[in-house]
Amino acid sequence: MFIQLHAKDFASWRIQARDMLARQIQPDCVQWMDTLASQPSLALEYDADCRLPDPPAKLRLAVPNQFLALAKRVACHASPDRWNPLYRTLWRISVEGDRSLLSKPNDPDVSALALMDKAVRRERHKMTAFVRFRRVEVSPAPPEGRESYVAWYEPVHDVLRLAAPFFRDRFASMNWSILTPRASAHWDGRELRYTEGVGRESAPRDDELETYWKSYYASIFNPARLNIRMMEREMPRRYWKNLPEADLISELAGASYGRASKMVEELEVPRSRPRPRGAPDGSEHPSCQSPDQIRWVAEDKTLEQLRDLASRCQACQLCEAATQTVWGEGPSAASLFVVGEQPGDQEDIVGQPFVGPAGQLLSEAMESVGLDRTQIYLTNAVKHFRWKPSGKRRLHQRPSPVHVASCQPWLAAELGAVRPRVVLCLGATAARAIAGRELSIEKCRGPFDDPALPYRIVFTYHPSYLLRLEDTERRARVYREFCDDLKLASALAEQ
Amino acid sequence: MDTRRKLEILADAAKYDASCSSSGGVRRHSLGAKDAIGSTTGSGICHSYAPDGRCISLLKILFTNACIFDCRYCVNRRSSDTPRASFTVAEVVSLTLDFYKRNYIEGLFLSSGIARNADHTMEQINRVAQTLRCEHGFRGYIHLKTIPEASPELIAQAGKYADRLSVNIELPTQQGLEQLAPEKNLRRIQGSMAGIRARQDDSRDRRKSANTTRQRSALARERVFAPAGQSTQMIVGADKAGDRQILKRADYLYRSYRLKRVYYSAYSPIPHASALLPPKSPPLVRENRLYQADWLLRFYGFQLDEITPEGEGDLPLDIDPKAAWALRHREFFPLDINAAPRESLLRVPGFGVKTVESILAARRYGSLALADLARMRAPVKKALPFIIASDHQPSGLQLDSSRLKQQLAQPAEQLLLPLQRG
Structure with missing residues (x-):
């Protein structure tokens, strides 16, 4: 038994395929052909000599949506061979029960369908790209001042219905028609209508904007980089006949050699002209290249002047990979001075200290002990963000003693300008910068007095240390201690 | 005007x-x-x-x-x-x-x-x-x-x-x-x-x-x-x-x-x-090599030092940066396409992200041969010396060969990437 069928589009094939499945007709026993133009009928037409088995009374077909979507696209392909692999795939999924068939890209049927699907998708995409509307005046004029546009297009695969919703969504406020040899689509603001195909002569021949478009096309082309092959790969010649700008291609490509070589001849000797006023220039002020230089320039400066000088600091390597110097923040007469380690990812972006997760925890703790953050001077021992790449992010990396030492003069200058009563050191890096040596915070937490210093010191944990603690009990204890230290520092500052 | x-x-x-x-x-x-x-x-x-x-x-x-x-x-x-x-x-x-x-x-x-x-x-x-x-x-x-x-x-x-x-x-x-x-x-x-x-x-x-x-x-x-x-x-x-x-x-x-x-x-x-x-x-191909390297950094899990080792300033123009890495790390290959993890497959010359995803999807249902790769339209030619399939084993000689580089070199204009994307 061998059955020959004719399908015109997805809808007609679907009816036939359901019928074939219901009668349990093997894929090998059926062959689909395209409906020829001379065969207007869409009804099922089986060859007379076959006796089909009767369908069961009730047919229950469960076909994955993924297959239906694929079949709708493949049905638009111009190849007459598209129906048979579709039916075979349908058979294998629904009768043989291979539900995961479509996720096997190496299967011959799936592979053949994927190739057609890709061609149809590409054709649809190219249609959204290469349709060129021309404006028309229609009488009577459409209501609400809607403008009317018409395009002529010749798709290789029958993708008009796949592409039309794109034009509806984009040009909803225009009236438009896209005419193709097979069918036409029309939009009037209310519904998408499809009518019979027409000939090219039904489309408008011109639009005055095309001269502007061609001027643009000719000007945006860079003759020094002529690459016709690349252009043709993405915009094959078969599309050119409906693209107004394509008329220019051979002329532009032909003239490009002369244009590029002329430029080489015209090389200019640099002329120096006075720089106009108002041209910003960051390179006029020297930048600090070493800690000694910082000490030298930082003498007797206000906080604002220091901030400006520090913004150009290159005393260590860190400035190369960081966005900006993150300077301290707070009143210049604050009695409590808080030193952290270094800015993190968010501080580096925003340019303010303690705005990231650790900064939020610090604010939270300060609030819980009644400290007003705006009355405190906050800064870091190192003022550039040190990081290393990790995945797609920047991972915080502890500054080395070299970085701490390079940046120390800035911290000293800040201390000299603010003249606080108490310096609260968060973590070991801050302790190194203030006390000049490595300390274990666990061991020397709390107040520390050096009679040689004009301020008292309190050592405590860095809030990011709290964030890293996983043991909740331990974390709660450390948090309590952290708050106690804040309270202590605040009390000492008020004395 | x-x-x-x-x-x-x-x-x-x-x-x-x-x-x-x-x-x-x-x-x-x-x-x-x-x-x-x-x-x-x-x-x-x-x-x-x-x-x-x-x-x-x-x-x-x-x-x-x-x-x-x-x-x-x-x-x-x-x-x-x-x-x-x-x-x-x-x-x-x-x-x-x-x-x-x-x-x-x-x-x-x-x-x-x-x-x-x-x-x-x-x-x-x-x-x-x-x-x-x-x-x-x-x-x-x-x-x-x-x-x-x-x-x-x-x-x-x-x-x-x-x-x-x-x-x-x-x-x-x-x-x-x-x-x-x-x-x-x-x-x-x-x-x-x-x-x-x-x-x-x-x-x-x-x-x-x-x-x-x-x-x-x-x-x-x-x-x-x-x-x-x-x-x-x-x-x-x-x-x-x-x-x-x-x-x-x-x-x-x-x-x-x-x-x-x-x-x-x-x-x-x-x-x-x-x-x-x-x-x-x-040469315009330099621009292309940079785009390729950029893609390797962002989507293929390569680190900067792997693509341009310190001391080597420029990318080679005659072969793409992934092939260049593979030639420097021949010990990493051959890889079995039926067993290698995603991040390793991404390092095979010629394999793109899509190819690798197809291989991972397909091999769940059975062992893959070269014909399977062809049906998935994977670009096999470049990859052959570097992979093992159920019916393919590159000869050890091939991987050690000094001609491998010539094999991987392609006329530059074939590699031009479209600028759209991303």
């Missing part, structure tokens, strides 16, 4: 910017909206291709090519005697709409020379975007070039109307900028990128933390800040910077400021160029 002549001058002046992408960001349409036009699809559309093979997706023009800066590589620099023109806001708006309605473009990419001062120019650019969005209900794509020297408020305003913002870094090092673009400053450029990222983060965080219906509906009316993110461009071959320096800067920019794209643009001789510049472009 009539609009058409201005269009010629200001499109010509804009063509050295490689970026033309209309991708990324939100999906919008104008169906059901009153007095609105346009849509964005998320992936962008190339409406035409110029004979240089570059996609034309947006109306890419300068607002003006008058400029107070004197960047040597730029055709619009102060000291060049190129013809000058300036659009009016109304001209740019109507050109954009007229082109858009005829389906020539996805939207507008507006950049500008710095006339008078940075703020004045940025204000003009913003006015164009604002007029398109607010007066004409334009929902197509808008890419605005932001001027690093402009005030942060103006950049914030630009992000309100634009899908994408970009700040061009132009050269990877401060030394390069000092030599060729004396008014530009790396720190300020990066500071500007940081400012854009900070606003994006803020916009995202507020959306995340909106708990009540009222908060959410208030946010829904507010425009997302630059939903298609930010990008930048680096000129290749105008200064002495090597590929390693260029990629290092790119890697740093991606990580620090979450850039969507870094565009590499081979320096192209410009009319009346400065004699400080090379008279010839670098």
Whole structure:
């Protein structure tokens, strides 16, 4: 038994395929052909000599949506061979029960369908790209001042219905028609209508904007980089006949050699002209290249002047990979001075200290002990963000003693300008910068007095240390201690 | 001067910017909206291709090519005697709409020379975007070039109307900028990128933390800040910077400021160029190698040091950077396509992300032979010496062979990547 069928589009094939499945007709026993133009009928037409088995009374077909979507696209392909692999795939999924068939890209049927699907998708995409509307005046004029546009297009695969919703969504406020040899689509603001195909002569021949478009096309082309092959790969010649700008291609490509070589001849000797006023220039002020230089320039400066000088600091390597110097923040007469380690990812972006997760925890703790953050001077021992790449992010990396030492003069200058009563050191890096040596915070937490210093010191944990603690009990204890230290520092500052 | 002549001058002046992408960001349409036009699809559309093979997706023009800066590589620099023109806001708006309605473009990419001062120019650019969005209900794509020297408020305003913002870094090092673009400053450029990222983060965080219906509906009316993110461009071959320096800067920019794209643009001789510049472009294939390396860094799990080992300044031109890595690490191969993990398969020369995903999907149902790869349309030729399949075992000789490099080398023009994507 061998059955020959004719399908015109997805809808007609679907009816036939359901019928074939219901009668349990093997894929090998059926062959689909395209409906020829001379065969207007869409009804099922089986060859007379076959006796089909009767369908069961009730047919229950469960076909994955993924297959239906694929079949709708493949049905638009111009190849007459598209129906048979579709039916075979349908058979294998629904009768043989291979539900995961479509996720096997190496299967011959799936592979053949994927190739057609890709061609149809590409054709649809190219249609959204290469349709060129021309404006028309229609009488009577459409209501609400809607403008009317018409395009002529010749798709290789029958993708008009796949592409039309794109034009509806984009040009909803225009009236438009896209005419193709097979069918036409029309939009009037209310519904998408499809009518019979027409000939090219039904489309408008011109639009005055095309001269502007061609001027643009000719000007945006860079003759020094002529690459016709690349252009043709993405915009094959078969599309050119409906693209107004394509008329220019051979002329532009032909003239490009002369244009590029002329430029080489015209090389200019640099002329120096006075720089106009108002041209910003960051390179006029020297930048600090070493800690000694910082000490030298930082003498007797206000906080604002220091901030400006520090913004150009290159005393260590860190400035190369960081966005900006993150300077301290707070009143210049604050009695409590808080030193952290270094800015993190968010501080580096925003340019303010303690705005990231650790900064939020610090604010939270300060609030819980009644400290007003705006009355405190906050800064870091190192003022550039040190990081290393990790995945797609920047991972915080502890500054080395070299970085701490390079940046120390800035911290000293800040201390000299603010003249606080108490310096609260968060973590070991801050302790190194203030006390000049490595300390274990666990061991020397709390107040520390050096009679040689004009301020008292309190050592405590860095809030990011709290964030890293996983043991909740331990974390709660450390948090309590952290708050106690804040309270202590605040009390000492008020004395 | 009539609009058409201005269009010629200001499109010509804009063509050295490689970026033309209309991708990324939100999906919008104008169906059901009153007095609105346009849509964005998320992936962008190339409406035409110029004979240089570059996609034309947006109306890419300068607002003006008058400029107070004197960047040597730029055709619009102060000291060049190129013809000058300036659009009016109304001209740019109507050109954009007229082109858009005829389906020539996805939207507008507006950049500008710095006339008078940075703020004045940025204000003009913003006015164009604002007029398109607010007066004409334009929902197509808008890419605005932001001027690093402009005030942060103006950049914030630009992000309100634009899908994408970009700040061009132009050269990877401060030394390069000092030599060729004396008014530009790396720190300020990066500071500007940081400012854009900070606003994006803020916009995202507020959306995340909106708990009540009222908060959410208030946010829904507010425009997302630059939903298609930010990008930048680096000129290749105008200064002495090597590929390693260029990629290092790119890697740093991606990580620090979450850039969507870094565009590499081979320096192209410009009319009346400065004699400080090379008279010839670098080979275009260098630009391609950089794009390939950039892809390896972002989507293939390669580290910078693997692509350009320290001490080796430039990428090889004759083979692609992945093949070059494979040749340096022959001990890593052959890989069994039926067993190797995803991240290893991504290192096989010739295999792209799609091929690897297909292999992973297919091998769940059975062992794969070379014919399976062919049916998945995987590019096998390059990969053969590096893989084991159920019916294929490369001879050990092949992997050790000194001819392997010649085998992997391909005529350069076959490798040209389209500039759209991303």
